[in-house]
Amino acid sequence: MRKLLITGGAGFIGSHVVRRFVRRYPDYQIVNLDKLTYAGNLENLRDVENSPNYRFVRADILDSAFIHSFLRDEQFDGIIHLAAESHVDRSLENPADFALTNIVGTLNLLHAALTAWNGRMEGKRFYHISTDEVYGSLGSTGLFTESSLIDPRSPYSASKAGSDHFVSAYHHSYGLPTLISRCSNNYGPNHFPEKLIPLMIHNILQGKPLPVYGKGENVRDWLYVEDHAAAIDLIFHKGKTSEIYNIGGNNEWKNIDLVRLLCKIMDRKMKRPAGTSDQLITFVKDRLGHDLRYAIDSTKLKSELGWSPSVDFPTGLEKTVDWYFANKEWLDHVTSGAYRAYYDRMYTNR
Numbered sequence: 142m143r144k145l146l147i148t149g150g151a152g153f154i155g156s157h158v159v160r161r162f163v164r165r166y167p168d169y170q171i172v173n174l175d176k177l178t179y180a181g182n183l184e185n186l187r188d189v190e191n192s193p194n195y196r197f198v199r200a201d202i203l204d205s206a207f208i209h210s211f212l213r214d215e216q217f218d219g220i221i222h223l224a225a226e227s228h229v230d231r232s233l234e235n236p237a238d239f240a241l242t243n244i245v246g247t248l249n250l251l252h253a254a255l256t257a258w259n260g261r262m263e264g265k266r267f268y269h270i271s272t273d274e275v276y277g278s279l280g281s282t283g284l285f286t287e288s289s290l291i292d293p294r295s296p297y298s299a300s301k302a303g304s305d306h307f308v309s310a311y312h313h314s315y316g317l318p319t320l321i322s323r324c325s326n327n328y329g330p331n332h333f334p335e336k337l338i339p340l341m342i343h344n345i346l347q348g349k350p351l352p353v354y355g356k357g358e359n360v361r362d363w364l365y366v367e368d369h370a371a372a373i374d375l376i377f378h379k380g381k382t383s384e385i386y387n388i389g390g391n392n393e394w395k396n397i398d399l400v401r402l403l404c405k406i407m408d409r410k411m412k413r414p415a416g417t418s419d420q421l422i423t424f425v426k427d428r429l430g431h432d433l434r435y436a437i438d439s440t441k442l443k444s445e446l447g448w449s450p451s452v453d454f455p456t457g458l459e460k461t462v463d464w465y466f467a468n469k470e471w472l473d474h475v476t477s478g479a480y481r482a483y484y485d486r487m488y489t490n491r
């Protein structure tokens with residue numbers, strides 16, 4: 142029996158990680174701790190919420206007193222930390238929120254784990270989920286490796302880099318058994334429609350403009366979210382303490398090409414002439430400091446732990462689009478209220 146804390150489990154990636162662990166490890170006790178911000182949604186976990194090995198706790202990782210007493214009382218064997226503010230555009234609007242949640246929140250968890258484990262570190266693991274964005278931006282060639290310079294350029298990536306440094310510091314200073322992984326852009330079901338792929342799907346469904354930043358020349362490396370969850374499972378169980386692992390899809394797309402591909406898939410699914418959705422494409426003002434290209438070298442994870450992505454991009458995109466068609470109610474729920482105000486602010490006059 143192992144007792145595992147997953148933070149941010151009501152969010153996009155976290156919900157896939159929770160589902161995977163609850164289903165694959167019936168003898169583990171899985172606790173999902175989440176504040177349920179705009180990005181956290183318990184509807185993501187309907188299918189596993191009544192599982193006997195699963196429990197949800199609503200809490201804020203910034204609530205240091207609660208986090209300390211909770212970790213001390215529960216005595217988890219492992220922690221997989223995904224809770225974060227995760228959207229670059231929001232970080233440009235409210236950098237301090239990102240510093241607080243991502244840096245101070247992570248620091249609270251690290252210190253609470255250290256105190257709770259109180260020197261008994263054998264078999265324990267504190268696994269921090271980070272991002273390739275901490276490496277900054279690439280030119281048209283090259284790949285990020287685990288030894289690339291940490292060179293964040295947005296408030297989001299700076300806050301993630303800050304949290305990564307604290308994780309390393311807790312290993313080196315206090316011997317906390319830590320792991321870090323840095324993944325490329327994820328896509329798949331349950332993705333909040335503020336990020337590129339779900340936002341475009343949502344807008345095509347609504348017949349709204351498709352806002353492509355700048356000239357659409359920026360490149361991202363896309364990985365299906367379940368492949369990220371599988372990598373997290375592997376690294377949590379087999380990764381070497383204190384190590385960093387890059388995770389990537391080896392699947393680079395220019396934004397404009399990706400948006401055009403999505404338009405093609407959506408037109409086919411909506412049984413309308415090819416080219417219909419393309420007419421919605423609108424080039425808008427570029428994001429501030431927009432990173433040109435991210436691309437990951439995941440050789441270490443592949444050669445040392447035997448991971449490789451299992452879902453190719455055409456299959457993953459079809460599955461994703463089908464999920465949004467089948468879950469329009471989910472989309473309606475998450476795009477009501479506060480999200481609408483954010484959307485109007487972000488995209489009006491852009």
Ligand code: NAD
Binds near residue numbers: 180202323325
């Ligand atoms: P998300 O925004 O969908 O979910 C974040 C979750 O964290 C939400 O459920 C939210 O309620 C919770 N949360 C936020 N602040 C909290 C707080 N103070 N206390 C407790 N819970 C809080 O994010 P995501 O896309 O699922 O990303 C999860 C993690 O993976 C993040 O750490 C992110 O940096 C990292 N990551 C994301 C990607 C990507 O493509 N989305 C790629 C690489 C790494």
Ligand code: TYD
Binds near residue numbers: 230335360396
């Ligand atoms: P995003 O999904 O926000 O992820 P990240 O910035 O963390 O990589 O954006 C992916 C790419 O798509 C990025 O280059 C910005 C661009 N983009 C648009 O062109 N239009 C949009 O409306 C959004 C949200 C993103």
